[in-house]
Structure formats: C-alpha cells, structure tokens
Amino acid sequence: MANGTAFYRKYRPQGFDEILGQEHIVDVLKEAAKGGNITHAYLFFGSRGTGKTSVARILAREIGCEPEDLYEIDAASNRGIDDARELREGVKSLPFKSSRKVYIIDEVHMLTKEAFNALLKTLEEPPQHVIFILATTEVGKIPDTIVSRCQTFTFKKPTQTLLKQSVLHIAKEEGYELGPSAADLIAVLGDGSFRDTQGVLQLVLSAAKSKKIDREFVEKITSAPPAILVNDLVSAVAEKDLEKALGTVRKAVETNVDFTLFLKLVLEKVRLVLLMRFDSETKKSIKEEFSEDDVEFLEELSGKKGENVNSALLSELLTAYTKTSFAYIKQLPLELALIKILEKEKTP
Structure with a gap:
C-alpha cells in the first residue's frame, strides 16, 4: 500500500549494488x-x-x-x-x-x-x-x-534522471503506472534528495484512485505550478510580450504557487529549448519524457519562432532564481528579469 511504511524505509538500499x-x-x-x-x-x-x-x-x-x-x-x-x-x-x-x-x-x-x-x-x-x-x-x-x-x-546530489528512474521503479513495484512527465515533476519536487522524492511519490500514490497517474494529477496533489502557466510565460518571452509575461506572473501569484519551484520549471523549459536547438540527441530523449503537446511546444520554440528564448534569457532567469528565496516579494526577481530582457528587445 502506498500509505503504509514510509517509502524511504521500505526501499532503503540493502547492499552496495543498490546504491545509486x-x-x-x-x-x-x-x-x-x-x-x-x-x-x-x-x-x-x-x-x-x-x-x-x-x-x-x-x-x-x-x-x-x-x-x-x-x-x-x-x-x-x-x-x-x-x-x-x-x-x-x-x-x-x-x-x-x-x-x-x-x-x-x-x-x-x-x-x-x-x-x-x-x-x-x-x-x-x-x-x-x-x-x-x-x-x-x-x-x-x-x-x-x-x-x-x-x-x-x-556524496553527490542525485541527478534528476536518477531520481526519475527511482520514482518509476518504486511506482511500478507499488502497482502504479506513472507517466514520464509525472515522474519528471516528482523528481523536480524531490530537489536532489532520494528521501524527499520518495516522500512526494508516496503522497501522490496515497491520493490516487486510478493506477494510471499523469502530470496533471501530480500538480493537483502537490500544488505544483500548472504546466500551462510555465508554458505561457515562456511563450510570452518568445513573443516579446512583456505585458503577457507579467500577466502570467500575476496569475502565478494569484494561484499561490511556490515561486522558487515555478521559476525552476521555467528554467527547465528554457534550457530544453536551447538544447533542442543545438543538440539532436536532446530531441529524441524529450519525445520519450514529455507529452505530445509539450514536445510540439518545445520544438516550435527551438525554431525561428523562439529566437528570443536564448542564452541571455537563461542567464537572467538563473540570476532571478538565486535571488527568489531571499526576496521579500517572491515574484520581484522574476519580474525584474523579464522587464530587463524584454525592454531591451524594444530598444532600437
């Protein structure tokens, strides 16, 4: 049962070969x-x-x-x-x-x-x-x-890939089918900790009424930022639409999301767009890990339409991310980053 023994105890490695x-x-x-x-x-x-x-x-x-x-x-x-x-x-x-x-x-x-x-x-x-x-x-x-x-x-922090593998393995052992995108989000929420990741997974499985679990269900149970908000913000940047970008940030605030996590997910999407633009192998792996809609969204932005989604944007978002946890107004670092990068685009 997903709500029985804590997963970090139940699935604790028993031998050196089980250490990841x-x-x-x-x-x-x-x-x-x-x-x-x-x-x-x-x-x-x-x-x-x-x-x-x-x-x-x-x-x-x-x-x-x-x-x-x-x-x-x-x-x-x-x-x-x-x-x-x-x-x-x-x-x-x-x-x-x-x-x-x-x-x-x-x-x-x-x-x-x-x-x-x-x-x-x-x-x-x-x-x-x-x-x-x-x-x-x-x-x-x-x-x-x-x-x-x-x-x-x-001891090194486990990569998101390792955490995702662990999540998929445990879910299968518990009799659940976890979608790749759902597993990916749980790995992100685990924040580099096997124990925390397993805790998030147990929370999700204990609330599940179906044996098949998608990303939307994980978002609902964990109060993670909806993927549509993340995509809307990245789209607004690609369209050089500052008003739309700031409006999306406002919606995120109204839904009371964890802003550090929200920005982390935005960073992940921007990074993937850049990798898809320059690395053909990334395109193959993304098709296995994300939904068809997400793949289509990322592929579109990796082309000419997303030329404004670039390394300069990623750099500004990284700076905003490091400041978010210390900010009195959590959305302020992101708002400043958006104004800086999109106002610059308007400058003749």
Whole structure:
C-alpha cells in the first residue's frame, strides 16, 4: 500500500549494488571491506537524502558487524559533553557478537565544542575493535582536527534522471503506472534528495484512485505550478510580450504557487529549448519524457519562432532564481528579469 511504511524505509538500499549515483564511494568501500582495509574513522559529507546513512549501515554489515554491535547516534539530540563522555566509556567495552563495534553519528556537526573535544580524544586513540562513521550535511562546521583523523567521502546530489528512474521503479513495484512527465515533476519536487522524492511519490500514490497517474494529477496533489502557466510565460518571452509575461506572473501569484519551484520549471523549459536547438540527441530523449503537446511546444520554440528564448534569457532567469528565496516579494526577481530582457528587445 502506498500509505503504509514510509517509502524511504521500505526501499532503503540493502547492499552496495543498490546504491545509486555514488559509484565513486561504493567502489572504494566495497574493495576496502573485501580486503579488510578498514580505517578507524570515516566522514560522510553530502546534502540530505543522498544515501549517507544507508551506505554507513551497508558498510557496517559488509565488515561483519551484527545488529547488536551497531550503534546509531543522532548528534542533534545527543550533542553535549556528557553524551560524548558516555560514548568514550562505551567504546571501551568489547563487541557482543562481532569482531568490531560500529558507531554511526548522524548530523555530527551539531555537537558542541566540548563534545567535539571529547570525541577527538577517542579518535586520537581509538580501540582496535571500534569504527566510527560520522555523517554530516555541513562539513564546514566540523573542526579540522576531527576531519583530519577521518577518511572523507563526499556524496553527490542525485541527478534528476536518477531520481526519475527511482520514482518509476518504486511506482511500478507499488502497482502504479506513472507517466514520464509525472515522474519528471516528482523528481523536480524531490530537489536532489532520494528521501524527499520518495516522500512526494508516496503522497501522490496515497491520493490516487486510478493506477494510471499523469502530470496533471501530480500538480493537483502537490500544488505544483500548472504546466500551462510555465508554458505561457515562456511563450510570452518568445513573443516579446512583456505585458503577457507579467500577466502570467500575476496569475502565478494569484494561484499561490511556490515561486522558487515555478521559476525552476521555467528554467527547465528554457534550457530544453536551447538544447533542442543545438543538440539532436536532446530531441529524441524529450519525445520519450514529455507529452505530445509539450514536445510540439518545445520544438516550435527551438525554431525561428523562439529566437528570443536564448542564452541571455537563461542567464537572467538563473540570476532571478538565486535571488527568489531571499526576496521579500517572491515574484520581484522574476519580474525584474523579464522587464530587463524584454525592454531591451524594444530598444532600437
């Protein structure tokens, strides 16, 4: 059932071969585990939902650590000096069943200065039977003295293609048929996180009455900006119609859309128009991923009609996108970008 166990738990990778997009890490750890070349401390750094905890658990399992000897600590709620001292005492005891004890410390950057100092003493003279795996989203907040004593791995954000593949796989496993465009939108909404993407998918599937799901349904359930608004804005730019462009922005405001997401979807469409103009392979892949209407729309703009949809526009939209989340009036950066690029077109 889509509304049962959380998808990020149900579909959590159970082996190195199931980890997606982190081959540069998996290959090294797999060989280290196979050859017994395990270091006493690892530091996993990456944004949320990239697989840090999953890889840590798999590594522990691969080196023979039984569940009784695996300890997972949330540094956000166990961050003080007393917690660190308790950890120092705990590592002295021998494992119950395994040759090694593994401590996974999540969000390690949340530890206090005193707790880091206590942890440092343990890392300086670690017992032979203990392995630490530290995980963080903010490596800059971890003291250099800690980092220098760990083997560090940087987890990459999954690409939209990988997220889309994951979405389609899980939907199929759950007995649903997800349209390519619907899967693409869910991947965008996941914002570079497997966990967040799976959460969006579970929300959509739990609300579905039909086993076939299209993009419009995903837009409705997630309150994502309608594709027609996105296309209308891109069309207005192509037509050099500032009034129409600003009118579309106003409609987006009236429908209470997430403006950062709205601009992200506009960026995606403009980027695809440019790629289709210069890369024949992009045309082939788009036909597999988008609806016929969308393909026709993009093909038309990649020709002479869309000559105003260019790299200068994309550059201005990128600038607006970076400013949107900080703007007091969320639509203002986009409005300024449109005025700048379209007013310039009117200048003789």
